[in-house]
Amino acid sequence: MLVKHLSIPIPGTSDLHFPTRFPQKFREQFKACLWKQCLSYWRTPSYNLVRMVFISVACIFFGALFWQQGNINHINDQRGLFTILGCMYGVTLFTGINNCQSVMPFVSIERSVVYRERFAGMYSPWAYSSFAQVAMEIPYVLVQVVLFMLIAYPMIGYAWTAAKFFWFMYTMSCTLLYFLYLGMMMVSLTPNIQVVSILASMFYTLQNLMSGFIVPAPQIPRWWIWLYYISPMSWTLNVFFTTQFGDDNDRMIVVFGETKSVTAFMRDYFGFRRDLLPLAAVALAAFPILFAVLFGYNISQLNFQRR
Numbered sequence: 001m002l003v004k005h006l007s008i009p010i011p012g013t014s015d016l017h018f019p020t021r022f023p024q025k026f027r028e029q030f031k032a033c034l035w036k037q038c039l040s041y042w043r044t045p046s047y048n049l050v051r052m053v054f055i056s057v058a059c060i061f062f063g064a065l066f067w068q069q070g071n072i073n074h075i076n077d078q079r080g081l082f083t084i085l086g087c088m089y090g091v092t093l094f095t096g097i098n099n100c101q102s103v104m105p106f107v108s109i110e111r112s113v114v115y116r117e118r119f120a121g122m123y124s125p126w127a128y129s130s131f132a133q134v135a136m137e138i139p140y141v142l143v144q145v146v147l148f149m150l151i152a153y154p155m156i157g158y159a160w161t162a163a164k165f166f167w168f169m170y171t172m173s174c175t176l177l178y179f180l181y182l183g184m185m186m187v188s189l190t191p192n193i194q195v196v197s198i199l200a201s202m203f204y205t206l207q208n209l210m211s212g213f214i215v216p217a218p219q220i221p222r223w224w225i226w227l228y229y230i231s232p233m234s235w236t237l238n239v240f241f242t243t244q245f246g247d248d249n250d251r252m253i254v255v256f257g258e259t260k261s262v263t264a265f266m267r268d269y270f271g272f273r274r275d276l277l278p279l280a281a282v283a284l285a286a287f288p289i290l291f292a293v294l295f296g297y298n299i300s301q302l303n304f305q306r307r
Contacts, residue, residue: 033132041136047106048140054098055144056151062091063155070157072245072262078255081245081262087156088240089213092172092233095144096179097204103180104196107133107187130188130299134181134292141176145169158244167243174284175236181291182232188298207233217271235283241266242274 009015041048066087068074075081149169154160158168183200190196209215210224211233220228228234245262255265266272 030132033129034135037129037132037136041140044106047102051099051102051140052143052147054102055095055147058091058095058098059148059151059155062087062094063152066156068155068157070159070244072159074157075245075253075262077253078265081253081255081265084156084245085213085241088244089211089237091148091152092175092236092240093207093211095148096175096233099141099144099176100179100183100200103137103183104187104193104200107184108193108196130296131292134184134295137177137180141173141180144176145173148172164243167239170281171236171239171243171284174288175232177288178232178284178291181288181295185291185295185298188295188302207231210234212237212270212272216269218269232284232287235280235287237270238272238276238280239284241270241272242277246272246274 066084069080069084069087075084149165149172153165153168158164182203183196186196186199186203187193190199206227210220210227210231212220212228212231217225217228217234246266247263252259252261253265255269260268263274
């Protein structure tokens with residue numbers, strides 16, 4: 001009776017009313033979630049330290065394996081060109097898959113925290129916590145890229161020009177990010193880590209076949225060419241190949257018994273063209289953004305938790 005009596009508003013007043021569901025603005029919520037994710041990442045050396053050690057070891061390994069093979073003056077035939085192009089392909093796929101695989105268990109644990117926040121009423125419709133996690137990955141990826149550019153880039157012997165250095169660093173950053181966000185997105189779409197591992201294996205296979213290196217674009221059947229254009233790896237290799245070696249029309253090499261310039265050979269054999277560089281740069285930036293947005297949306301809308 002007392003509760004009922006005290007619940008009746010005093011004459012001349014109205015019930016409590018809040019204009020929004022959440023008391024804090026987007027910036028404050030995002031800042032709090034970002035700080036929480038920063039502490040979470042700092043306290044998880046099993047995830048962050050291991051991938052930094054892995055990229056360092058991988059850089060030393062690839063640098064020693066392909067010592068000075070990236071120097072254009074050392075490329076005289078198709079064997080030398082295929083060697084360095086295979087190096088680019090292998091490094092990209094190797095480091096990208098490692099990032100994708102390593103982030104999956106970590107995000108699975110973080111997802112359970114997000115579900116608890118949702119149950120406690122602290123979860124916003126646009127998943128501030130998940131977008132804070134997306135933002136927290138960027139500095140760690142940049143550290144990985146810097147390690148690669150300081151260790152592997154000079155060991156392999158790539159050109160030390162400002163434009164080529166920038167394009168390589170930009171492409172490597174976008175590639176590691178979209179592999180990472182892809183793993184996060186697949187976790188948000190699947191109920192457990194076993195299912196996401198199967199889904200990831202299928203994606204890796206498609207990336208191998210449709211990247212344009214193992215099966216060049218001119219040799220892909222027309223009814224499958226759409227997979228080549230939506231494959232992120234094809235755009236990565238297009239930028240890598242054309243920025244490092246596709247601007248030298250004077251360098252002639254002997255390929256399959258005939259003399260061609262490096263630019264003409266990559267255009268005719270692989271289908272990689274330098275005039276697609278602006279489009280490829282935009283595509284490389286679009287893929288991580290797309291995967292990150294889908295990850296945040298899926299986390300906020302899908303719930304695989306069973307009580």
